[in-house]
Amino acid sequence: MIAADLIRGAALVVTGCLVALDQISVWVLAALAFFLGSARVLFDCAATALLPCLVPSERLVTVNGHLTSGQLIGRDLIGQAIGGILYTTARAAPLLTDAATFLLSAAAIHRLPTIRSAIPQLGLAASIRDGLRHLRTDRTIRQLTTASAILNLAYTGQAAILVTFAHTTLHMSPSEYGFALAVGGAGGIAVGLPIGRGAEHRNRTTLLTSVALLGLAQLSIAAAPGPILLAVACLLCSAATALWNIASTALRQTVIPIELLGRTTGITRLLSWGIAPAGALTAGAFASTWGPRTTLVVIGAISLATFTMLAARLPTFPNATQTPKSEPALPARDASTKQPASPCPSRTRSRTL
Known part of the structure; x- marks a missing residue:
């Protein structure tokens, strides 16, 4: 770091x-x-x-x-x-x-503090193989990565055509468009600061709620007649996106073994964000033919379809208050009993991260 x-x-x-x-x-x-x-x-x-x-x-x-x-x-x-x-x-x-x-x-x-892991360090190729293997075998992370890719595809498409929609369809001035974006940016902040234990105990519900809210917010953007309602819709969209990012990150940190978390995160980011440019290109091409409002309706429908997929396929998983798979709960032992090495062991004060 x-x-x-x-x-x-x-x-x-x-x-x-x-x-x-x-x-x-x-x-x-x-x-x-x-x-x-x-x-x-x-x-x-x-x-x-x-x-x-x-x-x-x-x-x-x-x-x-x-x-x-x-x-x-x-x-x-x-x-x-x-x-x-x-x-x-x-x-x-x-x-x-x-x-x-x-x-x-x-x-x-x-x-x-430096985290000195007892897990043996692997080479780059071996680390990538381990991350791909875990992604392939872990149903929860596989569904989460698929949903992230689809949502990023839709979200980047929305971002690519939003300015065109505001100026050509709603005939908004630059100051009005800037106002809508500024209000929208507050949504993520409003969600992130107060979120707490309620979401941690209902992580699956939080994820599904964020996707449903995102789809409805995108449909609201498509239906907005002017800058005020567009700003409100952007606020909801920003809040839903932040809620998804927070809950999905916490879920990965909970269910992925600690020793695989960094490499699996890198692979899921590659797969989920690597597809994002295609969303902008596709949305731009679609908007040039069918118009930005129709394109935004399609984008919202894609997000709601992702909600349906997740609701049907995402398994029930441990919430964030349970012990991660990589750190199983151990029964109480006598002080003289040697404890096994943990992937997140001692925290020293040396200065290398």
């Missing part, structure tokens, strides 16, 4: 210096996008695998909700506002300031 932050910080420093020297090019921007994207995947997979070792299982939903809200507040609200202000002072200022935030993040992670 520290390495991922340092990579992103270094890439932003180099790009910021090139911008200041007026030496920027499309190839530099492409390289920046590659390093930022690759390092983010590395960081997110490691963070997902680390969290169950730092947080009690009964608090996974709550902590994931707080993390989601923090990301939305920092990235979508405060970050964008500060970035716009900094850009007016100097073009390189947003990049260099962002680089400083990654250095601060690395310093904060440096203070976390």
Whole structure:
């Protein structure tokens, strides 16, 4: 995680210096996008695998909700506002300031206890094989990954044509469209901050509720006659998306063995997000023929069909308050009895993550 932050910080420093020297090019921007994207995947997979070792299982939903809200507040609200202000002072200022935030993040992670696992470390190829094998054999994670791929396909399609729908169908001004997006962004924050034990005890219900709400919100976007109702529909859509992300992440952290969590998370992200660009392309092509409103109706129907699939196929699984499969509950033993090694063992104060 520290390495991922340092990579992103270094890439932003180099790009910021090139911008200041007026030496920027499309190839530099492409390289920046590659390093930022690759390092983010590395960081997110490691963070997902680390969290169950730092947080009690009964608090996974709550902590994931707080993390989601923090990301939305920092990235979508405060970050964008500060970035716009900094850009007016100097073009390189947003990049260099962002680089400083990654250095601060690395310093904060440096203070976390190191998790030294007793599980033998495997090579890259073996790790990928193990992750694929677990994905193939675990019905819950397989259904969750399939649903994530379909929902990402629909959501990116919605995002791709929303601006066209607002301007050409609803005839909204740029300020009205910006208002709708700003209101929509508050939905994820509103869901993430108060979420707690109720959701942890009903994780399956939370997942199904989020998908149903997403489909209904997308249909509401299609039916919106103006900016006010569009803003409300975007708010519901953002809330449903955040609720899905929080509950699905907590579920993975609960049912996937700790030693497989990082590699399985990477594979599920590849499968669920790799299909996302196809959603934007398909929605754009469909909207050019049938119009954006009809396309949004189809997108909402796809999400509701995903809800039906999950309701029928997603098995009943342990909630977040139960012990994960990788850490089975052990009976009380005498202090002299040697305990087996845990995938999330001792937390030392050494400084390597």
